[in-house]
Amino acid sequence: MNKSKMWKLGVLILIPLIIFLIPPPEGLPVLAWRLFGLYLTAIVGLVLKPYSEPVILLGSVAASAVTIGNTAVPKEQAIKMGQVLSGYQSGTTWLVFAAFTLSAAFVTTGLGKRIAYYLIGKMGSTTLGLGYVTVFLDLLIAPATPSNTARAGGIVFPIINSVASALGSDPVTSPRKAGHYLMINVYMVTKTTSYMFLTAMAPNALALSMMAPILKIDLSWGQWALAAAVPGLICLLLTPLVIYFCYPPELKKVNNKEISAKGLQELGPMKKSEKMLAVLFIMALGGWIFSKQLGMDASTVALCVMATALIINVVTWDDVLKNKGGWNTLIWYGGIIGLSSTLTKAGFFAWLAETLQANLNFGDHNTLALLSILLLSVAIRYLFASGGAYVAAMVPVFATVGSVAGANPMLLALGLLFSNAYGGAMTHYGGAAAPIIFGAGYNDTKTWWIVGAIIGFGSLIIHCTVGIAWWELLMSMGLIGK
Amino acid sequence: MNKSKMWKLGVLILIPLIIFLIPPPEGLPVLAWRLFGLYLTAIVGLVLKPYSEPVILLGSVAASAVTIGNTAVPKEQAIKMGQVLSGYQSGTTWLVFAAFTLSAAFVTTGLGKRIAYYLIGKMGSTTLGLGYVTVFLDLLIAPATPSNTARAGGIVFPIINSVASALGSDPVTSPRKAGHYLMINVYMVTKTTSYMFLTAMAPNALALSMMAPILKIDLSWGQWALAAAVPGLICLLLTPLVIYFCYPPELKKVNNKEISAKGLQELGPMKKSEKMLAVLFIMALGGWIFSKQLGMDASTVALCVMATALIINVVTWDDVLKNKGGWNTLIWYGGIIGLSSTLTKAGFFAWLAETLQANLNFGDHNTLALLSILLLSVAIRYLFASGGAYVAAMVPVFATVGSVAGANPMLLALGLLFSNAYGGAMTHYGGAAAPIIFGAGYNDTKTWWIVGAIIGFGSLIIHCTVGIAWWELLMSMGLIGK
Numbered sequence: 009m010n011k012s013k014m015w016k017l018g019v020l021i022l023i024p025l026i027i028f029l030i031p032p033p034e035g036l037p038v039l040a041w042r043l044f045g046l047y048l049t050a051i052v053g054l055v056l057k058p059y060s061e062p063v064i065l066l067g068s069v070a071a072s073a074v075t076i077g078n079t080a081v082p083k084e085q086a087i088k089m090g091q092v093l094s095g096y097q098s099g100t101t102w103l104v105f106a107a108f109t110l111s112a113a114f115v116t117t118g119l120g121k122r123i124a125y126y127l128i129g130k131m132g133s134t135t136l137g138l139g140y141v142t143v144f145l146d147l148l149i150a151p152a153t154p155s156n157t158a159r160a161g162g163i164v165f166p167i168i169n170s171v172a173s174a175l176g177s178d179p180v181t182s183p184r185k186a187g188h189y190l191m192i193n194v195y196m197v198t199k200t201t202s203y204m205f206l207t208a209m210a211p212n213a214l215a216l217s218m219m220a221p222i223l224k225i226d227l228s229w230g231q232w233a234l235a236a237a238v239p240g241l242i243c244l245l246l247t248p249l250v251i252y253f254c255y256p257p258e259l260k261k262v263n264n265k266e267i268s269a270k271g272l273q274e275l276g277p278m279k280k281s282e283k284m285l286a287v288l289f290i291m292a293l294g295g296w297i298f299s300k301q302l303g304m305d306a307s308t309v310a311l312c313v314m315a316t317a318l319i320i321n322v323v324t325w326d327d328v329l330k331n332k333g334g335w336n337t338l339i340w341y342g343g344i345i346g347l348s349s350t351l352t353k354a355g356f357f358a359w360l361a362e363t364l365q366a367n368l369n370f371g372d373h374n375t376l377a378l379l380s381i382l383l384l385s386v387a388i389r390y391l392f393a394s395g396g397a398y399v400a401a402m403v404p405v406f407a408t409v410g411s412v413a414g415a416n417p418m419l420l421a422l423g424l425l426f427s428n429a430y431g432g433a434m435t436h437y438g439g440a441a442a443p444i445i446f447g448a449g450y451n452d453t454k455t456w457w458i459v460g461a462i463i464g465f466g467s468l469i470i471h472c473t474v475g476i477a478w479w480e481l482l483m484s485m486g487l488i489g490k
Numbered sequence: 491m492n493k494s495k496m497w498k499l500g501v502l503i504l505i506p507l508i509i510f511l512i513p514p515p516e517g518l519p520v521l522a523w524r525l526f527g528l529y530l531t532a533i534v535g536l537v538l539k540p541y542s543e544p545v546i547l548l549g550s551v552a553a554s555a556v557t558i559g560n561t562a563v564p565k566e567q568a569i570k571m572g573q574v575l576s577g578y579q580s581g582t583t584w585l586v587f588a589a590f591t592l593s594a595a596f597v598t599t600g601l602g603k604r605i606a607y608y609l610i611g612k613m614g615s616t617t618l619g620l621g622y623v624t625v626f627l628d629l630l631i632a633p634a635t636p637s638n639t640a641r642a643g644g645i646v647f648p649i650i651n652s653v654a655s656a657l658g659s660d661p662v663t664s665p666r667k668a669g670h671y672l673m674i675n676v677y678m679v680t681k682t683t684s685y686m687f688l689t690a691m692a693p694n695a696l697a698l699s700m701m702a703p704i705l706k707i708d709l710s711w712g713q714w715a716l717a718a719a720v721p722g723l724i725c726l727l728l729t730p731l732v733i734y735f736c737y738p739p740e741l742k743k744v745n746n747k748e749i750s751a752k753g754l755q756e757l758g759p760m761k762k763s764e765k766m767l768a769v770l771f772i773m774a775l776g777g778w779i780f781s782k783q784l785g786m787d788a789s790t791v792a793l794c795v796m797a798t799a800l801i802i803n804v805v806t807w808d809d810v811l812k813n814k815g816g817w818n819t820l821i822w823y824g825g826i827i828g829l830s831s832t833l834t835k836a837g838f839f840a841w842l843a844e845t846l847q848a849n850l851n852f853g854d855h856n857t858l859a860l861l862s863i864l865l866l867s868v869a870i871r872y873l874f875a876s877g878g879a880y881v882a883a884m885v886p887v888f889a890t891v892g893s894v895a896g897a898n899p900m901l902l903a904l905g906l907l908f909s910n911a912y913g914g915a916m917t918h919y920g921g922a923a924a925p926i927i928f929g930a931g932y933n934d935t936k937t938w939w940i941v942g943a944i945i946g947f948g949s950l951i952i953h954c955t956v957g958i959a960w961w962e963l964l965m966s967m968g969l970i971g972k
Contacts, residue, residue: 017801060807063800070793077785089790090581096824097579099572303559308571311552318545319499321491325542329814336811342578 016058023049024071035362039079039087040354046072047347054397061396062336065343069093072347087353095346096338099307100217104154104210104341106310108334110285110292111158113323114149119282120163122275123148128171129268135175135186135257137264139193139248142168143201146194147244150201150208151233152292152313155333160198160441167271168194169448174267175259179449182258187450189257195445196247196433196463203429204240206232206306207296210337211395215403215428216421218348222357222407223417227425229296229306231488235422239475243430243467250466251459284322288313344400361408370413377413379472381406382423386468389431395439399428418488422479423471430467434460498540505531506553517844521561521569522836528554529829536879543878544818547825551575554829569835577828578820581789582699586636586692586823588792590816592767592774593640595805596631601764602645604757605630610653611750617668617739619746621675621730624650625683628676629726632683632690633715634774634795637815642680642923649753650676651930656749657741661931664740669932671739677927678729678915678945685911686722688714688788689778692819693877697885697910698903700830704839704889705899709907711778711788713970717904721957725912725949732948733941766804770795826882843890852895859895861954863888864905868950871913877921881910900971904961905953912949916942 027045032038046068053064072092081087095101114120127141146164153159172187179187202209206216206229216227227235295302295309304312317323328334351357370377385406392398403424410420432438436446436456446456482488491499509527514520528550535546554574563569577583596602609623628646635641654669661669684691688698688711698709709717777784777791786794799805810816833839852859867888874880885906892902914920918928918938928938964970 059800062810063797063807066793067797067801070790070797073790073793074784074786077787077790089787090579093579093581093584096584097572097575099575102575102578302556304556305559305571308552308555308559311548311555315545315549315552318541319549325545328544329817332811335817 013058016056019056020049020053020058023052033363036359037081037085037355039076039081039085040351040356040359042075042079043072043347043351043354044356046075047351050344050347051397051401054394054400055392060336061394062339062343065340065347068347069343072350076350085355087350091350091353092346093342094349095342095344098217098342098345098349099305100213100345101338101342103207103213103307103310105334105338106307106314107152107154107207108158108210108331108337109314109317109323109328110289111153111155111162112327112331112334113285113317114153115158115162116327117279117281117285117322118275119285120145120149121167122272122278122282124163124167125268125271125275128167128264128271132171132262132264132268134262135189135259136248136252138168138171138186138190138262139252142190142194142197143244143248146197146201147204149289151205151296152207152289154207154210154212155440156198156202156209157333157440157444160194161444164194164198165191165441165445165448171267172450175262177257177259177450183450184255184258186257186259187448188455189251189255191445191448191450192255192456192459193248193251195439195442196251196459197244198441199430199433199439199463200240200243200247200467202432202439203426204233204236205229207310209395209429210341211399211428212425214341214345214396215399215425217345218399218403219407219421219424221352222361222404223411223421225417225421226489227421229299232425233297235479235482235488236426238478239426239467239471242470242474243463246466247463250462254459254462255455281322284320285317288317288322291316341396344396348400348404357404357408361412364409364412368409368412374414374416377410378415378420378423381410381413381415381420382427382468382472385424385427386431386434386464389434389438389464393437395428395432398431403428418483419476419479423475426471426475427468430464430471433467434464436460495540498538501538502531502535502540505534515845518841519563519567519837521558521563521567522833522838522841524557524561525554525829525833525836526838528557529833532826532829533879533883536876536882537874539875542818543876544821544825547822547829550829551825554832558832567837569832573832573835574828575824576831577824577826580699580824580827580831581787582695582827583820583824585689585695585789585792587816587820588789588796589634589636589689590640590692590813590819591796591799591805591810592771593635593637593644594809594813594816595767595799596635597640597644598809599761599763599767599804600757601767602627602631603649604754604760604764606645606649607750607753607757610649610746610753614653614744614746614750616742616744617671618730618734618742620650620653620668620672620744621734624672624676624679625726625730628679628683629686631771633687633778634689634771636689636692636694638680638684638691638921638923639815639926642676643926646676646680647673647923647927647930653744653749654932657744659741659932665932666737666740668739668741668744669930670937671733671737673927673930673932674737674938674941675730675733677921677924678733678941679726680923681912681915681921681945682722682725682729682949684914684921685908686715686718687711689792691877691911692823693881693910694907696823696827696878697881697907699827700881700885701889701903701906703834704843704886705893705903707899707903708971709903711781714907715779717961717964717970718908720960721908721949721953724952724956725945728948729945732944736941736944737937763804766802767799770799770804773798823878826878830882830886839886839890843894846891846894850891850894856896856898859892860897860902860905863892863895863897863902864909864950864954867906867909868913868916868946871916871920871946875919877910877914880913885910900965901958901961905957908953908957909950912946912953915949916946918942
């Protein structure tokens with residue numbers, strides 16, 4: 009164990025130790041206080057990362073179970089030890105895990121590549137056109153690829169990277185020829201598509217499941233997509249254009265027919281597994297849109313799609329076993345959801361809301377509170393290298409503060425759910441795909457952060473204006489709950 | 491997809507289809523009937539194995555969720571869709587998963603090997619002595635190695651196999667010199683140690699969790715070990731001797747000092763990771779024995795041990811990710827436990843018990859019923875290639891029938907929990923380690939089945955006599971529940 013790891017581990021041991029020694033604030037049950045200490049440890053662990061996420065969570069889950077078993081509480085405050093494992097029964101965890109399998113299938117079958125080369129042939133005759141190829145490609149597969157690493161990192165990036173290279177743009181000698189523009193566009197686009205569907209980014213479902221009990225809201229897969237559609241499409245249409253004007257690529261024209269033909273030729277005729285995946289993908293979309301009519305929820309749809317994919321051999325169980333991202337997410341999402349639900353059961357968030365209510369006074373400035381929280385939610389993303397860690401740390405707090413401040417719960421929920429994705433645009437470490445794309449070497453930190461700030465805060469402005477107007481319209485039409 | 495797979499898949503589709511079309515038997519709610527159809531499909535799938543276990547279970551879980559969402563039931567019979575995922579919150583699932591990590595650590599750190607060579611040097615001067623080396627080695631690590639594949643297949647087998655080879659016993663030309671005896675002894679021993687601890691074989695915890703709600707019994711880790719100790723130690727002492735008399739190895743004397751010295755030399759001085767594993771192992775044992783005093787349950791102890799192992803780097807998270815057996819078990823145990831608890835909630839087992847009660851009459855022959863069920867539980871193992879599949883299929887039935895017949899619930903539970911392990915001794919496919927050991931080529935089916943029958947039915951006799959007497963003594967002393 010090296011020094012930096014030791015130091016981080018020390019911090020993680022000190023946090024609960026100190027909290028255990030301090031008596032709980034007035035009104036907070038002692039068990040809730042101690043569990044909060046362990047939750048805080050988990051979040052700090054996710055940020056410091058002395059170990060990978062699953063290890064941090066397994067440690068916190070185990071420690072929470074021991075704490076529950078060893079804290080004397082009045083009978084009415086008792087919690088079962090098994091509560092800390094409840095995240096592993098959560099539909100959210102399984103929705104993400106199951107959809108990860110589909111994400112992987114787009115890479116392994118080659119269907120993602122095929123769509124990419126097809127789109128390049130159709131609309132990639134200019135570098136700006138290639139920017140929109142990225143938009144369509146990413147948007148098309150986003151509904152079933154909650155793994156950003158698989159979608160942007162595994163499908164879109166390799167293709168656009170090889171196109172940049174084919175265009176004679178070299179990361180060292182000629183990045184500005186085309187690669188600089190194309191690469192940063194890949195990331196900014198994926199940070200927008202990521203909030204357009206519940207299943208387009210893993211932390212989406214996590215954020216919804218943490219927010220729902222605090223704000224008492226409910227949002228189906230279809231309602232999510234509907235609410236995100238207007239601000240999302242506006243941002244998607246603007247993104248390639250805005251970046252194009254900020255940093256125009258030197259090369260304007262592209263011999264796209266040749267690139268497309270060569271790529272498709274290499275792939276050969278469409279394989280049976282690609283066709284079956286396409287059918288499954290359409291079934292998944294249909295299932296998510298019409299889940300109510302089908303007597304299913306989004307998680308059941310995802311489970312059915314995963315099981316079908318395995319049964320008809322679009323993916324094998326061995327593919328699933330090798331898909332480390334899926335297992336990591338299963339363990340750490342299940343862990344944090346379990347901890348958060350245990351904390352809720354122990355009365356922590358109820359106490360937090362009461363305490364804030366007693367000490368904060370927003371007066372009649374509900375809208376100002378809403379906008380301030382959304383601004384803060386974006387700005388704070390400069391500090392987080394992972395959407396999941398941000399969600400675990402900040403979403404319950406923002407939701408509680410906002411609800412105490414009297415912000416409309418549904419507007420607050422939608423604003424936070426979406427800012428979670430575009431807030432990650434601002435840095436070259438803001439999401440799992442960022443280091444992959446940045447690592448190609450076409451981009452420098454300075455221009456990345458400038459473009460990121462424009463896209464991040466630009467999206468915030470669009471969401472706070474057009475977005476809120478659209479969501480209020482949907483609420484007034486009764487299409488989403490208030 | 492080949493023909494045999496198609497045929498098996500056809501059967502698995504037909505079973506629920508037929509059951510869905512037939513109206514439920516009198517008194518059984520329609521939802522319970524349909525869920526039973528899917529449970530039956532899962533069990534038949536586990537036996538036919540057109541896919542690996544996790545795929546079978548994911549399919550059944552998804553289908554059960556859809557069935558719950560689409561079966562109209564009176565309000566009081568309603569079940570939540572998420573109930574089918576409840577197995578993933580179950581402590582049983584996590585106990586097994588966490589302990590799998592320790593199992594793997596015995597292999598990766600080399601500690602298992604070191605203990606083996608040490609024991610060979612101390613007591614392996616004859617082939618019979620080597621038989622007892624196997625007993626001590628396997629028994630020593632059994633409490634923390636629920637993976638039979640890791641313990642017998644990954645630690646004991648490779649060492650004893652290399653010893654057989656070093657003794658000049660070749661699988662083809664001279665199996666009877668030593669290998670024939672040593673190899674079959676490895677398997678028979680592990681089938682005995684497997685029932686001596688709750689954590690010595692994965693299906694143990696599964697069987698207990700399925701049996702507990704039906705028989706209304708409770709058994710701690712310590713109570714399990716206590717109940718198994720007397721019959722288990724008798725069987726362990728007899729096993730190497732009995733096989734020795736049945737098929738005496740041609741070679742009697744062994745130059746064990748040389749083998750041991752060479753093996754230990756190759757391992758070098760004891761590594762830090764081995765020492766830490768040894769400490770962790772002792773802590774795990776202590777935790778399981780004194781779990782009540784520590785305010786923990788067996789699953790929490792296992793989780794703590796796993797988290798500690800990861801934090802102090804005895805195993806890395808990457809080791810865990812690569813440990814496919816652990817993930818397979820997590821998915822399929824969690825699945826079958828969820829299905830079984832859903833079936834219980836739907837009222838299936840209550841209905842089954844009532845129906846049996848109305849139609850069967852055992853009169854006063856409670857003991858005869860107990861003995862008949864135990865005999866049946868061993869004999870039926872000829873049909874099952876997996877302890878887990880046997881547990882899922884037969885344990886709920888045997889427990890229900892036995893309880894209706896008036897057998898003492900605790901005697902029935904202990905009898906069935908233990909016969910689950912030694913029942914697997916009888917065939918060369920009866921447990922996960924069997925094909926590995928049989929595959930070494932020293933043994934033939936005929937002699938394996940003869941020895942297997944002697945050990946299997948011999949254990950049954952010991953359990954039905956000494957075992958029952960011991961358990962009754964423990965009950966009368968109040969050390970285990972009634």
